[in-house]
Amino acid sequence: MQTLKDVKPGQKVKVVKLYGHGPMKKRIMDMGITVDSELFIRKVAPLGDPIEVNVRGYELSLRKSDIDIIEVEEVAG
Amino acid sequence: MSIKIALAGNPNSGKTTLFNALTGSNQFIGNWPGVTVEKKEGKLKGYKDVKIMDLPGIYSLSPYSLEEVISRNYLLNEQTDCILNIVDGSNLERNLFLTAQLLELGIPVVVAVNMMDVVDKSGDVINIQELSTHLGCPVIPISALKGTGIQDAVKAALNAAEKLTIPSPLMKLSGKVEAALASIVSMIDAPSFIKRFYAVKIFERDSKFVETYKAPSGAEAIIASVEKEFDDDSESIITTDRYRAISKLIGSVLKKKKSVGLSISDKIDRVVTNRFLALPIFAVVIFIIYFVSVTTVGTWVTDWTNDGLFGDGWHLTGGEAYEAAVGDYEGEGAKVEAYLAAADKAGIDTAGISETLEAEEPNEEVVSGFIKEASAANLTAETEIKDEDGNVTETLPVSLADFETALAAEEPAPEEFGVWVPGISALAASGLGAIGTSEWLSGLVVDGIIAGVGAVIGFVPQMLVLFLFLAALEACGYMARIAFILDRIFRRFGLSGKSFIPMLVGTGCGIPGVMASRTIENEKERRMTVMITTFMPCGAKLPVIALISGAVFGGVWWVAPSAYFLGVFSVVISGLMLKKMRMFASDPSPFLMELPAYHVPTVENVLRSMWERGWSFIKKAGTLILISAILIWFLSSFGFTEGGFGMVEDLSQGLLANIGGAIAWIFAPLGFGTWDATVATITGLIAKENVVGTMGVLYGVAEVSENGEEVWATFASHFTLLSAYTFLVFNLYCPPCFAAMGAIKREMNNTKWFLFAIGYQILFAYLLALIIFQLGSLIGGGAFTVGSFFGFAALIFIIFMVARPKFRKPTQLRDVSQTV
Structure with missing residues (x-):
């Protein structure tokens, strides 16, 4: 499973x-x-955590420890 | 009939700008009871009876965050006539998620789509008519920043409130969920306009809602069957479904221009939070803020307020001429001294003349006698002119004539140069003297009240400068990036990346430091930051450090750095201990932070935010500071003497000295259980630099310079190396001055939390000093005593508190047969 x-x-x-x-x-x-x-x-913070994600057209910052509950699959492009 | 409009919307949607535009200066700012969340209310400009409540910025109406619970309780219980929902047009999809929930509350809603100017500029097109049809409520395009459309939104809101038009959205959830909701609706007994909201909350098993409203017995079976079908919990089913419906709606109302590369905001962000550039850029930004607000402008203005406005006075014009005149006068004085020294060398007796020159009216016979002798000896002298660094730049001969001219020189009076404005305390002192007020009353007014008010006001200018920067940083979007960059370090101590700014500012002055914590969203992180910010040694603690390091340690290099090191250490250790305590334990909640698009802040918003924060400090903290200052003044200037109770000459006879003597034993285990050290610690609560001044008074020196050089010898004889260091440690980390305590009280907005913070600081400083003194004594070859035992016990206690497992809140979650 990919998170x-x-x-x-x-x-x-x-x-x-x-x-x-x-x-x-x-x-x-x-x-x-x-x-x-x-x-x-979009990117990882300079110290390696948190990460910046673009979702529904805006930028959201999430900690790595919080995001292993999100299962994802890659999409093209 | 008065109308209540609630302003609701996401953070960063322009809600504050709209609120300011709607209400102008008719605002009442406070806190929601018992919490640190700001509450803003205002009157609609141009209307008599319309109140606007600015709800906290929220993303949803879930029961999981303080702001969300406050907002929904307000909306449900306070009979709001209309919700004015502001949504960010450039970020429509996520903003409409809150809108979808607001539409279900059974309250008229008007949606104001903000930032239309940005949307238009980007080439996107929003079909407002279509949006309004689907949401089932009026939708008004506005730009809060440009001021367009605001009046239309107001009219629509008032109209909706009057006609009581409950929204009827066409937007629907998926068929099976709608069917389940419909069956729940049929089971409940409630006014029809609110039935859907009740049904949704029951379906979600909303913890806060089911506390007050019991779900009908048949509901659980329906919910469980839907959960099984969707393979998810009911709460998530609703959320997913809402977003799905919104996505569909967006597809029909928003025509996005084909995106061409990165937006300006994205380009800025690529540099500002760049892997390599982020930290250097951050350092530069922080340096500029610190430099301007703490070292330059802030200090100038604060010095002016303390020494000018609340001191002797200041020059409006002619200040330079006065300085020059003072310099000349000092030069003349040097000539006199040089001449007298030369006379002394030449064997002329100078005792008589020296003495008479000290007097207010010099004895002319003695002076002329000396001049005759000097003239007979044909005496000349040399005086050295020094530059600022003390290097001799030139040597001037001093003849007898020069000496006589120098003698005649008079000290320049400030009021003779340009426009001199006397300070408030100088004015009050002379005014009260002129009308013959008794000594104690004049003392109360000048040394008690005016000095106390001065202590409150004195910090305001520096705070305003800092708040100006903070407001700008927040408004432009950089503050969120600071949290993004520093989160990794600070979250280990239970703090936010935004805690960095309060602590850095705290090294200048703890008061703006504590107030700066308001930029932190999470209440627990905010409270913890408020508690430990003042561990950073502030500017007023520097003279104390200088005194100890100079008097006892002979100016050794490591004392001052160790004070900073211990400050950082205290912050870290406190963070580690506090985050494990029950009161800081929170529901496991993720760290999610929107990184808003960068934009240029408006001058009005920045100034208003600066003013609001400054004013709330004066209002809320002022009373505490004033009362404390008067109390300490009373205790130090009154006492029992031979003549009975009354005003005393100096501190050593005052009540405070008695109190100091009575409680000095408390500090004995720390090594400085003397009454004078105790009194200095207490007066240090007015302002930390008072520790030095108090030492001066107690050791019989009338005036001490900033680092207390004059009392070094006496001071050293009263302390050992170790006890002097623990005295320093306790004074640096115990509760700060009253002004900072006032700021802590203001920010905690809760007496229990305030007392906990102060109590924690006292205890921590005490234990730290205890450990250092007791272990230090042992290492220094002392015997193992009861004190050493307690020293070790304190050390083990702190280690335990840091290392113990985190307190976990029992998860009060319902028993759901999760399929995870």
């Missing part, structure tokens, strides 16, 4: 499934990371 944690900057992926429940999952989804949404990994 958002494994994705390199510059790649584009599609969300397959979100694991977990409660506040953790809900807050991530509230920001627009839901099943079938497309994510573009």
